[in-house]
Amino acid sequence: MSAETMLLLVLGAVAVIVGIRWVADRTGLPAAALLTLAGIGYALLPGPNVSLDPHLVLTLVLPPLLYSAALDSSLTAIRRNLRTVVSLSVLLVLVTAVLVGIGFELFVTGATLAAGIALGAAVAPPDPVAALSVGRKVGLPPKLITLIQGEGLLNDATALTLLTVAVAAAQGDGFSTPAAIGDFVVAAAGGVAAGLAVAFGVRPLRRLRRDPLSSNAISLATPFVAYLLGEALHVSGVLAVVVAGLVIGHNTPYWTSGASRLQTDAVWRLVDFLLEGIVFLLIGQQLPTVIRGLDQYETSTIVVAASITVGCVLLVRPLWMLLTESLPRSMHSRLGGEDVAGGRFSDRLGLREIVVLSWAGTRGVISLAAIFTLPLVTDSGAPFPDRDLLLFCAFLAVLVTLVGQGLTFAPLVQALGCRADQADEARLRNQARIAAAEAGLARLDTLQSEEHDDVDDRALATLRAQLTHRLDRYRKRLDVLETAEGGDIPLSPTYEAALRLRRAVIAAQREELLRWRDGARLPDEGLRILERELDHEEGLLPARGR
Secondary structure (H helix, E strand, O other), X not given: OOHHHHHHHHHHHHHHHHHHHHHHHHHOOOHHHHHXXXXXXXXXXXXXXXXXXXXXXXXXXXXXXXXXXXXXXOHHHHHHOHHHHHHHHHHHXXXXXXXHHHHHHHHOXXXXXXXXXXXXXXXXXXXXXXXXXXXXXXXOOHHHHHXXXXXXXXXXXXXXXXXXXXXXXXXXXXXXXXXXXXXHHHHHHHXXXXXXXXXXXXXXXXXXXXXXXXXXXXXHHHHHHHHHHHHHXXXXXXXXXXXXXXXXXXXXXXXXXXXXXXXXXXXXXHHHHHHHHHHHHHHHHOHHHHHOOHHHOOHHHHHHHHHHHHHHHHHHHHHHHHHHHOOOHHHOEOOOOOOOOXXXXXXXXXXXXXXXXXXXXXXXXHHHHHHHOOOOEXXXXXXXXXXXXXXXXXXXXXXXXXXXXXXXXXXXXXXXXXXXXXXXXHHHHHHHHHHHHHHHHHHHHHHHHXXXXXXXXXXXXXXXXXXXXXXXXXXXXXXHHHOOOOOOOOOOHHHHHHHHHHHHHHHHHHHHHHHXXXXXXXXXXXXXXXXXXXXXXXXXXXXXXX
């Protein structure tokens, strides 16, 4: 494929991604499912197609996606729900893989346990991108968002480690449970250690991280450094990326400046947008590849294998969650534990939450990249057992969950009424704003009492007036939120009118600056500086109800 053809494909992909994002925003349909269908449509057309290179995906695509997701996650919340996260990301992956393997050995003619477990390891880990994008739009409770994020961050390491063991067994080395457990423990512990080493290795660079451009460069390089370090040590590079992202994201407020955080967040949003879009397009385009080698199998064999794979993917997850959540209450709570709002908590899930989390198990590119890593031939030179059948089953599991569950996830959540208490979250934010404003006023009192010669009394008075006005606004908003009923944020006409007024003033200022530029009274460089000031001012305005 020539460079010009590749460039046209990339530009076409970007155009499709932007167009489908526009459609998704206006229809409420998940972009991931629409992109996958678009990829399938393109694959059926004549012309050049793009094959998925699994090593390219695992090395260049997976690390930044996982790292960005880890930065956006809450280390504190994941630790608070660690039991459930581990249950979903480790134990459920292992159970799903083993059951798929047993099903293949018992019911698929000529299939081996090791080959079945390899397939099970590939299809076991959900890809949370589609579920999270929909979940945030429909207002899933923070706890469910945390569980979906935490599972998606950690399950890839479990699956890829198990896949390596299963492939080795399928090539003739034999499947040894003690050896598999030992390899998994070493890979996981080593991955955690490598991730911590990278996370604390960037700490001495915090002075550089205060410069926005340097901070971006370091942030973009970090996931690849963590992944390569893990792979070089023959441990889980995926887990190294996740641990590094969680620790760095938790400590970023101490290490970076505000300008660096704003720019880095914007860069990672763009990276996520493009990479996720290309990934889902690639999933759909693999259709010709996965059906190419099915002629050698009987239709009944294909049906049985596909039924076992899809059945395990869809059924094992809800059954596992029902089983684990039915354990005695003493196994669900932590003595002395407190949630962020204070008070004791239990991480037991309700039936509605179990249904939502069960339907959030959409599979994605990790499953396809993992199954595509299966070698064409074994070490002995024989073809890898049932490789074409395994590819088809994995693709079908991804397609069924990504399109089927993806398109129905939002209606399911809305039908169950499983949504966050928005008023309670807004109250908590405003309480924090009040505490921050009061801390600022206290610091002003300290500075004034110390009588610094370089501190202007007029500057102190101006700052005090600004903070006092802000504090009064937050308290009034909190009074309105205290009257909220049903979990919805009450509409305050005065509050909304004030926001519209401030936005109108900013828009008028922008228009005047443009008139100055167009009239040759203000150079473009000056316009960009002043526009940036207005952009930051507008960015400080809260969204509705916040």
